[in-house]
Amino acid sequence: MKPATPDYAGLIRFLVQPFLETPDALRIDCEVLANGSRIWVRMAFEGTDKGRVFGRGGRNVQAIRSAIEGVAKAAGQTVNLDIYGGGQHRDNGDDRPPRPPRSSPRPDAPKRPTKN
Template identity: 65%
Template sequence: MTHPRQTQPSYADLTRFLMQPFLDSPEALRIDCETCADGSRIWVRLAFEGADKGRVFGRGGRNIQAVRAVLNGVAKAAGQTANLEIYGGQQADEGAGQESRPRSSNAPKPRPSKPVQGEAR
């Protein structure tokens, strides 16, 4: 009995399919895939317009982590590992969603630890 030959998944097409719904300008999406010599590791690098960054990453990086999970699942089924890196006009997404956000204007202001002269606590 012969087994059908496994083909390598098209990581570029899969990444494009997963990323396009998050982009206002999907035509600006650039994807580059690289496979290591033994075929066990895949690097998927992508770039898009900076205006789409918030939607691509999502709250706390949830969107990009979901894309990574799908890529890793497909790669694992093919006996490979996949790495997704984001480039082009913005930093790689190390710590996505960890940027400090400005405090809301109606948020309570921290109280000083010592009373200011002339101010009662």
């Protein structure tokens, strides 16, 4: 008898909906690959909800990923989660462009007085 595949869509919906202002916009697609041992989950939601779903530093989305990976491991499967939601996709949910490296001190920085 083949073990039942967990309801990944239901689990993700349960974990993500509390973060959403527009829960009706949540879309989840699960694709079973490689003889049922690999699961590919795609999730999409409104861009305005992106910050809440990802959380500070990506903590919320990491917790969601950990939960579904644990369920998959218990079922003898591996799972991959792709997230789409408003604009460019980044794992940490940060929309700011990366800072350029600072090679020299700022020109307006005050100078320390020297002892003579």
